[in-house]
Amino acid sequence: MNRRVFLGALAVAAQAKEKVWEGIFVIMQTPFLDNLEIDETSLRKESGFLVRGGVHGMVWPAGAGESISLSQRERMTYSKSVVDEVKGRTTVLIGVHGANKFEAMEYARYAEKIGADGLHALGPTSGITDGELLTDYFTSIASVSKLPMCIQVSNGGMSTDLLLRLADKIPTLKILKLESADVPHDVSRVVRERKRPLIPSTGGGAMNLYTEMERQSGGTMAGAGLADIQAEIWDLYHAGKKKESRELFLKFLPSAVLERRTSYVLQKEILRRRGIFKTIQMRNTSRFFMDAADLRELDLILEALKPHYRV
Numbered sequence: 001m002n003r004r005v006f007l008g009a010l011a012v013a014a015q016a017k018e019k020v021w022e023g024i025f026v027i028m029q030t031p032f033l034d035n036l037e038i039d040e041t042s043l044r045k046e047s048g049f050l051v052r053g054g055v056h057g058m059v060w061p062a063g064a065g066e067s068i069s070l071s072q073r074e075r076m077t078y079s080k081s082v083v084d085e086v087k088g089r090t091t092v093l094i095g096v097h098g099a100n101k102f103e104a105m106e107y108a109r110y111a112e113k114i115g116a117d118g119l120h121a122l123g124p125t126s127g128i129t130d131g132e133l134l135t136d137y138f139t140s141i142a143s144v145s146k147l148p149m150c151i152q153v154s155n156g157g158m159s160t161d162l163l164l165r166l167a168d169k170i171p172t173l174k175i176l177k178l179e180s181a182d183v184p185h186d187v188s189r190v191v192r193e194r195k196r197p198l199i200p201s202t203g204g205g206a207m208n209l210y211t212e213m214e215r216q217s218g219g220t221m222a223g224a225g226l227a228d229i230q231a232e233i234w235d236l237y238h239a240g241k242k243k244e245s246r247e248l249f250l251k252f253l254p255s256a257v258l259e260r261r262t263s264y265v266l267q268k269e270i271l272r273r274r275g276i277f278k279t280i281q282m283r284n285t286s287r288f289f290m291d292a293a294d295l296r297e298l299d300l301i302l303e304a305l306k307p308h309y310r311v
Contacts, residue, residue, distance in 0.1 A: 057090055067122075096120065202219075
């Protein structure tokens with residue numbers, strides 16, 4: 001067993017004993033068959049892949065998981081599949097956002113019923129940006145479940161000011177997933193202004209992961225394809241090995257840049273290459289393809305990262 005696999009195994013063992021709330025919380029991709037039905041086998045395989053890679057948590061479904069293309073039945077059926085597959089080996093947040101608070105409350109009740117560790121809520125899919133309505137939406141979700149909650153910025157009305165006010169109103173609010181144009185500064189602001197333990201997490205494909213860790217971020221929520229690499233970057237940093245962490249981050253960074261141009265299909269292509277997904281099918285997107293130059297670039301990125309794979 002090499003060092004990276006060993007570290008991954010240690011991480012999994014530690015998380016099995018006690019749930020972790022900081023670190024690499026992966027936004028899972030949703031695998032589809034060629035007929036665009038959900039591929040449950042690959043979804044379960046992705047769950048196991050993430051656990052073995054030593055991630056600190058996972059989220060399904062969310063924006064990168066194409067949640068807006070999923071039916072209510074699919075979300076409930078396959079949320080249970082993820083929880084059942086993980087078997088408590090890492091922290092699982094179930095996406096509970098809906099078109100309105102009543103739909104979201106139903107998802108929240110169900111997430112607790114199936115044994116999820118926490119809730120992950122984007123803003124309402126109806127696009128409401130009014131502060132009072134957003135406050136009512138999120139406090140209503142929290143009112144029906146005792147599970148810890150993560151709120152992700154998903155529209156222009158969800159300012160850092162609003163998130164900090166929500167933390168005063170929602171005792172179970174634990175993680176803020178920051179997604180503004182200036183996330184590193186938002187991380188510093190939450191660290192500076194929070195009145196109680198409150199975890200600033202981020203997205204952006206982990207493009208600013210190292211900078212954010214330097215600002216005391218509580219982690220990041222990026223795609224699944226290179227989740228074990230992200231976990232290694234995090235674990236090295238927090239083991240005091242900042243030089244090694246930064247060096248690995250700089251090898252990882254081109255993948256985050258490439259994702260900016262190609263969207264989530266990149267994550268599916270990586271998962272396909274790593275033997276987790278059968279297809280790169282996406283249900284609703286205008287950015288479905290990667291051209292030959294993108295694929296050559298990905299070849300070089302993965303060649304540099306492969307020696308660091310944990311799985």
